[in-house]
Amino acid sequence: MSAAIDYEAFRTDVRAFAETRCPPEIRAVVATYRKLSRKVWYPWQRILFEHGWGAPGWPKQYGGTGWDLKQRHIFDEVMAECDCPPQYHHGLRHIGPVILEYGSEEQKQRFLPGILSGEEWWCQGYSEPGAGSDLASLRTAARREGDEYVVEGQKTWTSHAHEADWMYTLVRTSKEAKNQQGISLLLIPLNAPGISIRPIRTIDGWHHVNEVFLDNVRVPVANRVGEEGGGWTYGKFLLERERLGGANVAPALRQLERTRELLARELGGERHRLKRAMLEERLLLAEAELRGAQALGQEAIAAVMEGRPLGLLPSVLKLGTSVTFQHVAEVALDAVGERLAPRFRPTDAAGPNAEAPGIEWVQNYMYSRVRTIYGGSSEVQKNVIAKQLFGS
Amino acid sequence: MPFTATPIVGGDAFDQACRIGQEADRQLALIDDPAGHLACLRRHWDSLAGLGWLAVAMPEEAGGAGGTLSDLAALAGGAGRGGLPLPIAAACGVIPRLLADQPALLPGLAEGQHRIAFIPAEAAVDDAADVLILASDGSLTGAVVGIETPPDPTHLLLVLGGAEPALLLLPARARGIEARHYLRIDGRPAADWRFTGLAVEPAWVLGRGEVVARRAAEARDLGALLTCVEAVSAAGALLEQTIDYLLNRVQFGVPLASHQALRHRVAEMYVEYENLRGLVLQALRMAAADDGMPWRDIAFAKLRLGEAGRFIAQSAIQCHGGMGMTEALPAIRLARRIMMAEFEFGDRTFHAQRLLDAGRSAA
Ligand SMILES: Cc1cc2nc3c(=O)[nH]c(=O)nc-3n(C[C@H](O)[C@H](O)[C@H](O)COP(=O)(O)OP(=O)(O)OC[C@H]3O[C@@H](n4cnc5c(N)ncnc54)[C@H](O)[C@@H]3O)c2cc1C
Numbered sequence: 147m148s149a150a151i152d153y154e155a156f157r158t159d160v161r162a163f164a165e166t167r168c169p170p171e172i173r174a175v176v177a178t179y180r181k182l183s184r185k186v187w188y189p190w191q192r193i194l195f196e197h198g199w200g201a202p203g204w205p206k207q208y209g210g211t212g213w214d215l216k217q218r219h220i221f222d223e224v225m226a227e228c229d230c231p232p233q234y235h236h237g238l239r240h241i242g243p244v245i246l247e248y249g250s251e252e253q254k255q256r257f258l259p260g261i262l263s264g265e266e267w268w269c270q271g272y273s274e275p276g277a278g279s280d281l282a283s284l285r286t287a288a289r290r291e292g293d294e295y296v297v298e299g300q301k302t303w304t305s306h307a308h309e310a311d312w313m314y315t316l317v318r319t320s321k322e323a324k325n326q327q328g329i330s331l332l333l334i335p336l337n338a339p340g341i342s343i344r345p346i347r348t349i350d351g352w353h354h355v356n357e358v359f360l361d362n363v364r365v366p367v368a369n370r371v372g373e374e375g376g377g378w379t380y381g382k383f384l385l386e387r388e389r390l391g392g393a394n395v396a397p398a399l400r401q402l403e404r405t406r407e408l409l410a411r412e413l414g415g416e417r418h419r420l421k422r423a424m425l426e427e428r429l430l431l432a433e434a435e436l437r438g439a440q441a442l443g444q445e446a447i448a449a450v451m452e453g454r455p456l457g458l459l460p461s462v463l464k465l466g467t468s469v470t471f472q473h474v475a476e477v478a479l480d481a482v483g484e485r486l487a488p489r490f491r492p493t494d495a496a497g498p499n500a501e502a503p504g505i506e507w508v509q510n511y512m513y514s515r516v517r518t519i520y521g522g523s524s525e526v527q528k529n530v531i532a533k534q535l536f537g538s
Numbered sequence: 539m540p541f542t543a544t545p546i547v548g549g550d551a552f553d554q555a556c557r558i559g560q561e562a563d564r565q566l567a568l569i570d571d572p573a574g575h576l577a578c579l580r581r582h583w584d585s586l587a588g589l590g591w592l593a594v595a596m597p598e599e600a601g602g603a604g605g606t607l608s609d610l611a612a613l614a615g616g617a618g619r620g621g622l623p624l625p626i627a628a629a630c631g632v633i634p635r636l637l638a639d640q641p642a643l644l645p646g647l648a649e650g651q652h653r654i655a656f657i658p659a660e661a662a663v664d665d666a667a668d669v670l671i672l673a674s675d676g677s678l679t680g681a682v683v684g685i686e687t688p689p690d691p692t693h694l695l696l697v698l699g700g701a702e703p704a705l706l707l708l709p710a711r712a713r714g715i716e717a718r719h720y721l722r723i724d725g726r727p728a729a730d731w732r733f734t735g736l737a738v739e740p741a742w743v744l745g746r747g748e749v750v751a752r753r754a755a756e757a758r759d760l761g762a763l764l765t766c767v768e769a770v771s772a773a774g775a776l777l778e779q780t781i782d783y784l785l786n787r788v789q790f791g792v793p794l795a796s797h798q799a800l801r802h803r804v805a806e807m808y809v810e811y812e813n814l815r816g817l818v819l820q821a822l823r824m825a826a827a828d829d830g831m832p833w834r835d836i837a838f839a840k841l842r843l844g845e846a847g848r849f850i851a852q853s854a855i856q857c858h859g860g861m862g863m864t865e866a867l868p869a870i871r872l873a874r875r876i877m878m879a880e881f882e883f884g885d886r887t888f889h890a891q892r893l894l895d896a897g898r899s900a901a
Pocket of ligand 1: 269270271272273277278279280302303304305306348354355516519520521522523524525526529
């Protein structure tokens, strides 16, 4: 029973593990906001897996830890505090739980072990050029031919597609049904003939996202998760699972702490007196907000554990914390901006400035803008909140 | 069903305080003259003293209810929601805490005959030369302004800061004290006090030294925390009333609530409200776990109250259009109250300064 769990002892164990077992070069990547690619994530996932901690949120029989929600939250918090990569992969946190809930026994046997060990890497093919916030309007079509689907269309913003093995993909299997009902969920191997992947350059200069073109790609019907036409439900289930993502403000607090150190380092002396005072105050305001969010996060976890409804808390946390994250990144930008912003250029490009020490603060600021766009944009969250508040 | 706010600490005391607050607010809205206003406040003061509010946090040995911070939070929350324009944080929390070791005074305080105005060491002055000084001959000079008071104050509880901290309890009508009484924009009684060589009798000095400074700072933090509870609760009610107004006011042939610009503004108010509520909950939790005041949590909450409270109040005014500039609606009276809470028990820069100083000395 959860009453017997000693959460503080658990926290100590996790911390000891993180500090001794997470390789310094991996932690350095996190601490300096460098790109978290499969190359960085995989070895760490492997270490966790071998320790039995490969999938904190999964049931024990499939390799999970059996931890309760509070333990999982502590785990995520400590990982952030120790600069370990967030254990947030599309396989582990997204499609894995969907397969566990709705997949066939064969699909579980086939896909879960690779996710758990990190051998197989996943990406999410939801968004399309014409379907962003209004995802249900997606048009990539899957036409049935015998025991195969033939998939035709385009996905975009697909994070990690260039380093992934599989893409879980929402496709339209019926044009007759209402928007949400004609959608199915397919598991598509990215080496299938007919798939081409093109990088999209983002303002932070790194390669995260891609366009994925599907030209008559043949996918076995056995790779459909659940019912034909059930894709929207499974997609929503997935979002439900991730609703408490905003409850973990540890990464934001960690970034805030680092930014505070940056101010002390960067802004000594009379020349920067006003700048330092102003930035310190902005950071303090951000800290106040994060502490408020942290308290709400604890409330949310307590609510789930006691079986009470979460109400608007997930939206409030997502909306609030994403903006505060951006504020913190902006403070750091303003601290180094005069010196470093002019030297910022795409990291992939050759040239001496790409390596300027501290340039990651500028890069991190650029990347931070996405926080209010993906995962349900701020405007979409406000629509959700207002609908509840106004009763319609 | 449109939004209804959940109290931070609910229960009978909350409901009672809210009812009294709403009643006072309704009555006051119909009274034009300051004297009538004060008389009405005095009636409510006497009745809440009769209900035992002032004794809630006093020790049982002294005839109090021996209540906890949570009991105080219920009262402050209810008063905030109802819009009661009386200094609940000071009267029920700060002053009983500072007088806890003065058994002779407590009965009069509990019954409401001693109506004490609290003058903190940080009280505002118009002029640097006005800072209060207790000379070695025992005479007090100086002037403080904008001090919130109960109706018809009988005493002043005064904290002197500086090198020689002291806690004084002065009879309000002693010679050498001049008062100018008035009503604040949120309908609360207040006064400016000038001391012109007031001869402080030894019996009026309740304490001296570092211990006074420490206890006064803790009492101020309690005041700040209760003010936050009150303001969050007022903000919850303000959100409800703003939503109600937007649902009912029709322009361009549709309710204002159908416009996304206004819906988003309300969603933003809600996010600020929730965040502030989280901080206040956290500070209350920490305070309950420990004897002292969790000053850091309280400072963060009060800092956020400055930011979030003002955003909520201003947004509510904006959403009400011209009506937002009038005194006619309870919602706008709540908005004014929330704006004033910023300036009680340390404004946002006061608390920011404390946090920054503590961070620097730790570094
Ligand atoms: C770095 C990055 C990584 C991503 N990774 C993935 C991924 O791995 N897989 C994947 O499937 N997708 C991914 N996305 C896509 C992401 O989910 C979408 O960008 C997001 O859903 C928004 O859609 P959109 O970009 O089409 O913007 P739009 O929907 O076109 O929105 C444009 C603007 O209009 C606002 N808006 C939209 N609708 C409304 C409304 N009803 N009311 C008011 N305002 C509105 C939006 O908030 C936004 O400000 C990623 C995006 C980025 C930038």
